Amino acid sequence: MIxxxxxxxxKDLRVExxxxxxxxxxxxxxxxxxxxxxxAVGPRASVTRNAAPGLFFVVILLVALLMIGRSxxxxxxxxTRSSIKMLGLDPAGVFLGKALALFVTLGAASLVLLGxxxxxxxxxFAATLHALGPIALALGSISAGGTVYGVLVxxxxxxxxLLPVVALPPLxxxxxxxxxxxxxxxxxxxxxxxxxxxxxxxxAYLAVGILLYGVAEESA
Amino acid sequence: xxxxxxxxxxxxxxxxxxxxxxxxxWITPPDxxxxxxxxxxxxxxxxxxxxxxxxxxxxxxASALYLWPRTRSMxxxxxxxxxxxxxxxFIGLTLVTGSIWGRPTWGVWWAWxxxxxxxxxxxxLELGCIALRRANDDPQTRARRSAVLVLVSAVNVPIxxxxxxxxxxxxxxxxxxxxxxxxxxxGSQLWTLLLSFFAFTLVYGWLLRSRYRxxxxxxxxxxxxxxxxxxxxxxxxxxx
Numbered sequence: 333m334i335x336x337x338x339x340x341x342x343k344d345l346r347v348e349x350x351x352x353x354x355x356x357x358x359x360x361x362x363x364x365x366x367x368x369x370x371x372a373v374g375p376r377a378s379v380t381r382n383a384a385p386g387l388f389f390v391v392i393l394l395v396a397l398l399m400i401g402r403s404x405x406x407x408x409x410x411x412t413r414s415s416i417k418m419l420g421l422d423p424a425g426v427f428l429g430k431a432l433a434l435f436v437t438l439g440a441a442s443l444v445l446l447g448x449x450x451x452x453x454x455x456x457f458a459a460t461l462h463a464l465g466p467i468a469l470a471l472g473s474i475s476a477g478g479t480v481y482g483v484l485v486x487x488x489x490x491x492x493x494l495l496p497v498v499a500l501p502p503l504x505x506x507x508x509x510x511x512x513x514x515x516x517x518x519x520x521x522x523x524x525x526x527x528x529x530x531x532x533x534x535x536a537y538l539a540v541g542i543l544l545y546g547v548a549e550e551s552a
Numbered sequence: 553x554x555x556x557x558x559x560x561x562x563x564x565x566x567x568x569x570x571x572x573x574x575x576x577x578w579i580t581p582p583d584x585x586x587x588x589x590x591x592x593x594x595x596x597x598x599x600x601x602x603x604x605x606x607x608x609x610x611x612x613x614a615s616a617l618y619l620w621p622r623t624r625s626m627x628x629x630x631x632x633x634x635x636x637x638x639x640x641x642f643i644g645l646t647l648v649t650g651s652i653w654g655r656p657t658w659g660v661w662w663a664w665x666x667x668x669x670x671x672x673x674x675x676x677l678e679l680g681c682i683a684l685r686r687a688n689d690d691p692q693t694r695a696r697r698s699a700v701l702v703l704v705s706a707v708n709v710p711i712x713x714x715x716x717x718x719x720x721x722x723x724x725x726x727x728x729x730x731x732x733x734x735x736x737x738x739g740s741q742l743w744t745l746l747l748s749f750f751a752f753t754l755v756y757g758w759l760l761r762s763r764y765r766x767x768x769x770x771x772x773x774x775x776x777x778x779x780x781x782x783x784x785x786x787x788x789x790x791x792x
Contacts, residue, residue, distance in 0.1 A: 480700070484701050489688075494683055499680075505673075540703070544704070547619060547700055548700045
């Protein structure tokens with residue numbers, strides 16, 4: 333399973349590296365979304381600092397939707413999905429590989445966006461560094477959950493508009509917990525329960541993905 | 553042929569609902585703290601009970617049974633289809649009645665409260681399941697995808713249930729029983745509240761059954777049309 337996961341993750345990351353869609357399309361979109369959010373909140377530093385964790389996670393979810401949609405539409409177009417099915421690869425490994433690749437690309441996007449959050453929204457640098465752990469847990473949950481939702485939507489009619497409707501509501505809990513954990517780092521309050529929540533979310537999504545990805549993929 | 557239970561379900565649901573209204577509006581006394589506003593609580597918790605636990609529970613069980621190869625059948629998928637739509641209606645009514653209660657109590661129609669927000673998210677999540685079903689034409693694909701999505705979404709139910717304890721919230725705790733199992737409500741108010749739970753569960757059962765029958769009729773009509781089209785093509789082929 334691990335071997336298949338590394339194989340699939342390597343394939344997805346190579347596609348990303350060669351196409352550079354993350355660099356030239358997704359990241360600029362994320363930065364624009366962050367700038368617009370900052371404009372909407374207003375120029376007061378105290379307000380933007382308080383809103384920064386929430387806005388960061390909203391932008392990350394939007395970026396994740398683009399990445400998930402892209403990953404699955406590329407596979408549907410090029411017939412890769414059928415080829416993977418024909419190879420008889422372990423579905424759990426395929427799920428883990430796709431989730432890992434999504435996690436790596438989202439992690440890269442997050443680092444850039446966190447820079448924006450520190451510079452543009454006045455989030456304290458030390459607190460942002462402190463929040464990297466909970467943010468990584470949240471990104472793991474978003475990647476695992478997003479991979480399952482991505483394959484469920486698959487090549488359905490109106491895939492681009494359907495994916496947000498299907499994926500955003502269940503990921504709202506992760507958004508709230510991630511925002512609370514990041515905000516706790518900024519205010520210096522305890523973030524233990526939010527970290528536990530994020531860890532449980534990650535384990536739940538990984539378990540569901542490993543168990544059900546094959547069933548979902550069967551119909552895709 | 554309809555069984556007696558099937559015939560009686562609708563009228564019985566209406567009678568219990570009418571009894572709830574009668575007891576709730578005229579027989580039970582006003583509350584010491586909430587006054588006449590307490591009468592809304594004979595509707596709202598029962599609607600929430602059906603919306604969040606009964607109806608979504610039915611959908612989750614039917615989805616799990618559909619995915620289990622030994623119990624897989626399109627009957628279960630029709631239950632999921634019917635259950636999702638009825639559940640969305642009950643979630644909508646829960647939010648509306650909660651909002652009507654919240655305006656005089658909290659001073660606002662809507663608060664970004666943990667339970668309100670997670671219930672609204674639950675409603676949108678079920679709309680997402682319905683949207684996914686509408687986007688897939690093949691019945692088997694539709695059934696499998698929606699069953700997986702429902703099971704993944706079931707993670708949300710414990711979050712809603714415990715949100716009142718986990719987050720700081722305006723919403724009151726459990727209506728009937730405290731977490732230690734002690735009764736919160738007594739006398740005629742308790743009986744009316746319990747009757748309302750029973751009445752709305754019956755209404756749910758009636759609506760589910762009616763929607764299931766519609767879905768069943770639609771499905772068999774679709775099958776008949778398909779058979780007719782195949783027969784027409786075959787006769788065209790034999791003539792040629």
